Amino acid sequence: xxxxxxxxxxxxxxxxxxxxxxxxxxxxxxxxxxxxxxxxxxxxxxxxxxxxxxxxxxxxxxxxxxxxxxxxxxxxxxxxxxxxxxxxxxxxxxxxxxxxxxxxxxxxxxxxxxxxxxxxxxxxxxxxxxxxxxxxxxxxxxxxxxxxxxxxxxxxxxxxxxxxxxxxxxxxxxxxxxxxxxxxxxxxxxxxxxxxxxxxxxxxxxxxxxxxxxxxxxx
Amino acid sequence: xxxxxxxxxxxxxxxxxxxxxxxxxxxxxxxxxxxxxxxxxxxxxxxxxxxxxxxxxxxxxxxxxxxxxxxxxxxxxxxxxxxxxxxxxxxxxxxxxxxxxxxxxxxxxxxxxxxxxxxxxxxxxxxxxxxxxxxxxxxxxxxxxxxxxxxxxxxxxxxxxxxxxxxxxxxxxxxxxxxxxxxxxxxxxxxxxxxxxxxxxxxxxxxxxxxxxxxxxxx
DNA sequence: TCATGTATGTTGGATTTCCAACACGGAGGC
DNA sequence: GCCTCCGTGTTGGAAATCCAACATACATGA
Numbered sequence: 001x002x003x004x005x006x007x008x009x010x011x012x013x014x015x016x017x018x019x020x021x022x023x024x025x026x027x028x029x030x031x032x033x034x035x036x037x038x039x040x041x042x043x044x045x046x047x048x049x050x051x052x053x054x055x056x057x058x059x060x061x062x063x064x065x066x067x068x069x070x071x072x073x074x075x076x077x078x079x080x081x082x083x084x085x086x087x088x089x090x091x092x093x094x095x096x097x098x099x100x101x102x103x104x105x106x107x108x109x110x111x112x113x114x115x116x117x118x119x120x121x122x123x124x125x126x127x128x129x130x131x132x133x134x135x136x137x138x139x140x141x142x143x144x145x146x147x148x149x150x151x152x153x154x155x156x157x158x159x160x161x162x163x164x165x166x167x168x169x170x171x172x173x174x175x176x177x178x179x180x181x182x183x184x185x186x187x188x189x190x191x192x193x194x195x196x197x198x199x200x201x202x203x204x205x206x207x208x209x210x211x212x213x214x215x216x217x218x219x
Numbered sequence: 220x221x222x223x224x225x226x227x228x229x230x231x232x233x234x235x236x237x238x239x240x241x242x243x244x245x246x247x248x249x250x251x252x253x254x255x256x257x258x259x260x261x262x263x264x265x266x267x268x269x270x271x272x273x274x275x276x277x278x279x280x281x282x283x284x285x286x287x288x289x290x291x292x293x294x295x296x297x298x299x300x301x302x303x304x305x306x307x308x309x310x311x312x313x314x315x316x317x318x319x320x321x322x323x324x325x326x327x328x329x330x331x332x333x334x335x336x337x338x339x340x341x342x343x344x345x346x347x348x349x350x351x352x353x354x355x356x357x358x359x360x361x362x363x364x365x366x367x368x369x370x371x372x373x374x375x376x377x378x379x380x381x382x383x384x385x386x387x388x389x390x391x392x393x394x395x396x397x398x399x400x401x402x403x404x405x406x407x408x409x410x411x412x413x414x415x416x417x418x419x420x421x422x423x424x425x426x427x428x429x430x431x432x433x434x435x436x437x438x
Numbered sequence: 439t440c441a442t443g444t445a446t447g448t449t450g451g452a453t454t455t456c457c458a459a460c461a462c463g464g465a466g467g468c
Numbered sequence: 469g470c471c472t473c474c475g476t477g478t479t480g481g482a483a484a485t486c487c488a489a490c491a492t493a494c495a496t497g498a
Contacts, residue, residue, distance in 0.1 A: 004382040023381055056300050066376075066379050066380075067379035067380075067382050067388075067432070074363070075496095085352070086352045086355040087352075087356070088349045088352075089349060089352035090349055090352035090353045090355070090356055091352075126335065129308045129347070129348060130309055132348065132352050132355055133304070133306075133308035133351050133458080134309045136354055136358065137305055137309055138308070139359065139362060140305075142362065143295070143362060143365070144291075146362075146366065149455090149456080150483095150484070151484080151485075152484095155332075158283075160285050161285075161286075163286050164285070164315075169286075171377060173303070176445070176446090176448060177445070177447090178446095185366050186485080186486090187486050187487075188446090189449090189486080189487080189488090190485060192447050193447075193449090196447065208445095213286070234479070368485090368486080369453095369455090369486095370455075386461080395476090396476060396477090397475080397476095405455080405456090406456050406475095407476090408456085408457080408458090408477080408478080408479090409456070411477050411478080412479090415477070415478085425476095427476090
């Protein structure tokens with residue numbers, strides 16, 4: 001626990017907590033360090049969802065089995081990432097997912113009780129609230145965009161939301177084409193074609209990741 | 220505030236709080252009752268997001284304006300519903316949505332500070348955490364389903380998740396065809412056609428809202 | 439310079455979805 | 469019985485997507 005300052009600093013759970021107080025807060029919350037080798041399960045599907053985890057070092061992934069027994073990978077975890085918090089906070093009895101180490105991992109496991117009662121550090125508690133709420137907003141935003149029917153509608157909804165967020169009709173996006181296609185849930189080549197069409201129609205200007213909305217027609 | 224017991228009882232924020240303690244908790248949190256007529260704005264887009272609301276009576280809707288100024292309706296609110304909590308908890312400065320009364324409304328407005336500090340009622344605080352986490356899980360689940368590409372994949376993903384939730388290969392779903400189509404983000408007639416095809420292929424049995432998964436082939 | 443790899447744009451055909459329209463059957467009211 | 473309404477299933481053509489393949493541009497390193 002002594003080394004992974006950078007991972008803990010990156011963890012949103014300790015945002016605003018002075019570095020010198022983190023260790024004490026961890027101790028009061030009963031945080032337990034643990035190590036896992038590749039392939040080992042940090043969380044096992046079906047076990048009680050009473051703890052949250054923080055990945056300090058290594059790489060892991062969240063996965064589950066569908067009704068047929070096929071493994072489905074839900075997300076990848078990097079150092080500093082928090083995991084399991086939604087299940088613990090929602091009060092589900094048994095975890096519907098597993099977390100598997102893909103590289104040698106160091107993690108911190110903290111009982112939710114520890115954060116709620118023992119922590120004493122209100123800031124950590126508020127950060128937990130904030131993490132959940134922020135993820136909520138991100139998911140809502142993504143759903144509002146991907147629930148549109150056509151590639152063009154999805155793309156325009158995304159560009160408008162980015163323009164609104166930037167407060168300007170010119171902005172840069174944090175995706176390359178493949179990443180944007182994945183985010184929107186569409187085919188990359190169809191996305192490229194649609195961007196080209198919008199450009200020819202004079203609806204947008206674009207170059208690489210830079211976009212500018214021109215005519216407000218075209219939705 | 221004296222009348223709307225049923226709405227407050229339905230509000231997940233007070234789950235597990237004895238009915239006789241609710242009024243006192245509300246007072247300590249500084250909850251303020253308010254009334255709004257049809258068309259009046261309970262929350263105004265751009266104003267500070269420091270309060271949460273509880274709809275006690277009437278009907279309202281959450282909406283926002285896109286980059287073009289078009290109004291987009293995000294959700295409908297019924298008595299007992301909590302609103303604005305994700306924005307307040309995420310610490311966004313200004314609300315990105317408005318909440319407009321569509322019928323004469325009675326609401327309770329509570330500053331987030333009041334819930335966090337003044338409440339004194341830990342249960343309310345934990346409920347807030349639970350509400351956010353539960354919505355998180357619902358959104359994640361929906362996204363995992365609707366991000367599939369084809370109607371069949373979306374439908375099967377939904378049916379498998381329902382089967383897993385029910386713990387049985389036979390189950391009933393809480394949607395009619397149109398509702399399921401909306402949830403999956405597909406065309407109703409295409410959905411009906413796909414259900415018929417799956418039935419003829421022997422993958423599922425179905426009658427109205429009752430489904431049964433047969434062969435585990437077919438995904 | 440050349441080879442290689444990566445990101446992006448473009449194209450054509452197969453597949454799928456959407457959309458509108460209609461058929462069918464049951465529930466309920468007259 | 470008869471009618472209407474509503475939910476569901478079915479169908480055919482228009483439109484959009486997906487997929488695979490290839491072209492282009494640019495950067496990197498041998």
